[in-house]
Amino acid sequence: MSRLTGNVEMAHGGGGRAMVGLIRNIFARHFANPLLAQGHDATAIAVPAGRIAVTTDAHVVSPLFFAGGDIGSLAVHGTVNDLAMAGARPLALTAAYIIEEGFPLADLDRIAASMGAAARAAGVPIATGDTKVVERGKGDGVFITTSGIGLIPDGVDIGPHRLAGGMAVLISGPIGDHGIAILSQRQGLDFGTTIQSDSAALCHMVADIVAAVPGIALLRDPTRGGLSATLNELAEAGRIGMMLDERAIPVRPEVAAACELLGLDPLHIANEGKLVCICAPQDADTLLAIMHRHPEGQGAAKIGETTAQNPGFIRMITAIGGTRVIDWLSGEQLPRIC
Amino acid sequence: MCLAIPVQVTALLAGQMATVSAGGVVKQVSLALLDDVAVGDYVLLHVGYALHKVSEEEAQRTLALMAEAGALEESLAEMRAAP
Amino acid sequence: MKYVDEFRDRARAESLGRAIAAAADPARQYNFMEFCGGHTHAIFRYGVQDLVPGNVHFVHGPGCPVCILPMRRLDDAIELAEAHGVILCSYGDMLRVPGSGRKSLLKAKADGADVRMVYSTLDALEIARAHPDREVVFLGIGFETTTPPSAVAIATARAEGLRNFSLFCNHVMTPPAIRHILEAPDIDPAQAVRLDGFLGPSHVSSVIGSRPYEFLAERYAKPVVIAGFEPLDVMQATLMLIHQVNEGRVNVENQYARVVTREGNVKAQDLVAQIFEVRDTFEWRGLGSVPESALRIRPEYAAYDAEAKFQLTEKESRENKACECPAILRGVKKPKDCKLFGKACTPESPMGACMVSSEGACAAYWTYRRMETLAEMAADRAAAKVAAA
Numbered sequence: 001m002s003r004l005t006g007n008v009e010m011a012h013g014g015g016g017r018a019m020v021g022l023i024r025n026i027f028a029r030h031f032a033n034p035l036l037a038q039g040h041d042a043t044a045i046a047v048p049a050g051r052i053a054v055t056t057d058a059h060v061v062s063p064l065f066f067a068g069g070d071i072g073s074l075a076v077h078g079t080v081n082d083l084a085m086a087g088a089r090p091l092a093l094t095a096a097y098i099i100e101e102g103f104p105l106a107d108l109d110r111i112a113a114s115m116g117a118a119a120r121a122a123g124v125p126i127a128t129g130d131t132k133v134v135e136r137g138k139g140d141g142v143f144i145t146t147s148g149i150g151l152i153p154d155g156v157d158i159g160p161h162r163l164a165g166g167m168a169v170l171i172s173g174p175i176g177d178h179g180i181a182i183l184s185q186r187q188g189l190d191f192g193t194t195i196q197s198d199s200a201a202l203c204h205m206v207a208d209i210v211a212a213v214p215g216i217a218l219l220r221d222p223t224r225g226g227l228s229a230t231l232n233e234l235a236e237a238g239r240i241g242m243m244l245d246e247r248a249i250p251v252r253p254e255v256a257a258a259c260e261l262l263g264l265d266p267l268h269i270a271n272e273g274k275l276v277c278i279c280a281p282q283d284a285d286t287l288l289a290i291m292h293r294h295p296e297g298q299g300a301a302k303i304g305e306t307t308a309q310n311p312g313f314i315r316m317i318t319a320i321g322g323t324r325v326i327d328w329l330s331g332e333q334l335p336r337i338c
Numbered sequence: 339m340c341l342a343i344p345v346q347v348t349a350l351l352a353g354q355m356a357t358v359s360a361g362g363v364v365k366q367v368s369l370a371l372l373d374d375v376a377v378g379d380y381v382l383l384h385v386g387y388a389l390h391k392v393s394e395e396e397a398q399r400t401l402a403l404m405a406e407a408g409a410l411e412e413s414l415a416e417m418r419a420a421p
Numbered sequence: 422m423k424y425v426d427e428f429r430d431r432a433r434a435e436s437l438g439r440a441i442a443a444a445a446d447p448a449r450q451y452n453f454m455e456f457c458g459g460h461t462h463a464i465f466r467y468g469v470q471d472l473v474p475g476n477v478h479f480v481h482g483p484g485c486p487v488c489i490l491p492m493r494r495l496d497d498a499i500e501l502a503e504a505h506g507v508i509l510c511s512y513g514d515m516l517r518v519p520g521s522g523r524k525s526l527l528k529a530k531a532d533g534a535d536v537r538m539v540y541s542t543l544d545a546l547e548i549a550r551a552h553p554d555r556e557v558v559f560l561g562i563g564f565e566t567t568t569p570p571s572a573v574a575i576a577t578a579r580a581e582g583l584r585n586f587s588l589f590c591n592h593v594m595t596p597p598a599i600r601h602i603l604e605a606p607d608i609d610p611a612q613a614v615r616l617d618g619f620l621g622p623s624h625v626s627s628v629i630g631s632r633p634y635e636f637l638a639e640r641y642a643k644p645v646v647i648a649g650f651e652p653l654d655v656m657q658a659t660l661m662l663i664h665q666v667n668e669g670r671v672n673v674e675n676q677y678a679r680v681v682t683r684e685g686n687v688k689a690q691d692l693v694a695q696i697f698e699v700r701d702t703f704e705w706r707g708l709g710s711v712p713e714s715a716l717r718i719r720p721e722y723a724a725y726d727a728e729a730k731f732q733l734t735e736k737e738s739r740e741n742k743a744c745e746c747p748a749i750l751r752g753v754k755k756p757k758d759c760k761l762f763g764k765a766c767t768p769e770s771p772m773g774a775c776m777v778s779s780e781g782a783c784a785a786y787w788t789y790r791r792m793e794t795l796a797e798m799a800a801d802r803a804a805a806k807v808a809a810a
Binding site: 340341342343344346360361368370371372373380382384385386387389390391392393394396397399400401403404405406407408409410411412414415 | 427428435436512540543566567569622623628660678
């Protein structure tokens with residue numbers, strides 16, 4: 001719980017004393033690190049020689065606070081994970097806040113504290129930031145944009161161009177947690193569940209993955225649109241097909257039950273702390289063992305294989321032994337009664 | 339049509355409502371369409387209403403028939419084929 | 422989940438698959454109509470066709486309440502939200518369906534109308550209680566499974582004096598629709614499809630019981646097996662139908678005995694009869710006018726009837742002329758026979774009834790069996806070229 005009272009005012013974005021106070025009492029306090037302490041318009045970072053990965057994300061999640069996280073930790077995890085999916089070791093993050101006039105300072109404090117904690121757990125400093133305030137009604141509470149830079153180790157070349165038939169497809173753990181956690185709070189759908197968002201930084205696990213198999217073909221984190229969107233994107237970009245085994249795809253019983261209740265398919269539900277790994281078949285066991293050693297990799301499993309035939313189609317052997325195509329949904333899945 | 343799932347009644351509430359659970363998910367639903375529902379019963383849930391009780395006995399019988407079906411059919415086929 | 426996972430078990434599926442293969446007579450075809458959209462969805466989602474021999478065919482029927490809602494009724498719902506300023510509550514299924522001019526309830530919401538997705542009529546009643554100064558209309562769709570919850574909603578509104586709540590009733594009935602399909606050969610021989618039996622709907626039957634299907638056996642000499650919702654239920658019911666056909670029997674059998682009885686849920690039936698009465702006729706998208714196949718709210722409950730409370734403008738539904746839904750809904754044609762399928766008509770931009778819902782035959786083929794369907798269409802085109810040459 002925050003000790004702060006009162007709300008954000010236009011003055012907090014005005015560049016004057018109020019803004020300096022906000023930054024010092026909230027952001028600098030929670031993000032404190034030597035880079036940030038430089039206190040310049042731009043932060044100087046000594047970067048080792050090599051290839052730099054850079055990424056950016058705008059975060060507009062609603063609700064701002066959810067079981068297992070909030071927009072602050074989500075923002076850190078999202079950007080850190082984007083860097084990790086390139087095989088990069090994250091070096092630094094940036095954070096730009098757009099805050100709506102009237103937003104409670106206590107909530108802002110909570111978000112910044114969460115963001116700072118997430119950054120420290122990931123081992124990535126927030127090196128610079130920006131604060132703006134918009135008039136009441138012109139923002140949804142708070143929007144956060146984060147960017148990140150990372151260092152790609154030598155020998156790492158991850159991307160759909162590496163995909164071919166006959167590779168193993170792995171997932172780092174059960175799917176659908178984040179989307180169900182968010183949905184359970186949504187008005188008109190309320191159901192009780194202990195499901196928490198799986199929002200987590202994957203960089204530590206990826207560092208071990210890339211150290212063990214530097215030639216790994218592909219890492220990607222399935223977020224909005226669920227596992228199905230990610231696999232379909234990869235099939236299209238890599239011009240390959242896939243054949244999955246439904247019984248091998250991990251789903252928590254509560255997530256499965258919530259999906260049954262609402263007529264949803266876990267394959268289309270958002271995740272925020274999972275990765276798909278596509279590798280040579282002989283590396284699959286090594287990689288699964290590495291993932292199992294990390295908290296973010298509990299429940300990691302091999303779920304299928306890539307195929308050279310039927311490029312662009314993700315197919316699956318169903319629980320009963322039939323086959324189906326896993327389609328790419330356009331737009332969010334809506335609960336159904338039929 | 340008609341997505342309905344079997345859920346277990348865990349508590350009876352006022353106003354013909356009940357708390358039900360399925361796979362760890364908990365919901366408050368209406369019993370307005372059923373009589374004599376007890377805690378522990380399984381009911382079919384559709385759009386927030388319990389529509390019918392689920393019979394454990396019938397479920398077990400159905401499952402047993404399914405498991406035997408292959409062997410049974412094959413012996414019937416053998417009998418038909420036999421001279 | 423109990424009573425769910427066991428009915429998706431691989432070993433039992435294989436046992437049933439072997440049984441069906443042994444029972445099906447290779448010298449004949451078996452065409453079974455699975456009336457219910459939920460069965461269509463289960464068959465495709467689990468790939469049940471892959472576990473039955475090639476001479477056993479599932480013919481998809483019109484049991485998809487989203488598919489068969491005429492466009493002008495959806496336009497009416499949108500008008501209620503936009504022109505009459507009501508809080509329009511709807512199940513999720515209807516929100517993306519395009520009405521005339523490609524406008525959906527979701528688009529109306531984006532344009533400022535107060536459209537709210539609800540899971541249950543219970544939620545709509547809550548909204549009505551919370552906003553006594555606003556009119557709340559619930560878009561009632563669905564077959565006999567979904568009608569009782571609407572009946573309870575009206576009974577509750579009446580008991581509480583919740584005068585700002587009303588139902589826009591589009592509830593339809595299963596047995597009249599099945600009769601309509603079977604009468605088609607009398608109406609138009611070209612519409613005839615050879616049907617050897619019916620897979621009866623799961624949850625409709627939990628409410629109405631197995632009795633209402635007995636006329637199908639008696640009058641039309643078609644066997645019916647009421648089938649549960651899970652893929653193993655569908656397979657077991659298919660086996661039971663094959664046995665009936667082989668043995669020349671014409672009975673109503675109940676595979677879904679764990680939830681369906683001959684009498685059904687009498688309490689629910691009585692409540693529905695108290696609140697609703699049968700319309701003389703109702704337009705089903707794709708089927709045209711079907712006599713005595715839909716419900717309206719009785720005059721004594723007119724205060725809770727959106728059609729009585731609000732003046733709605735006359736509307737016409739205009740369908741794309743190339744759309745083959747009418748034939749597909751009767752089981753006479755398949756999605757790949759339609760010129761629009763997969764081109765102008767996809768789940769993202771549905772042209773007709775069969776594509777608007779994930780249970781519609783066209784949507785099911787496109788979403789779950791697109792690879793095989795595209796291959797069949799290519800093969801058909803190649804064969805047509807050879808024939809023409």
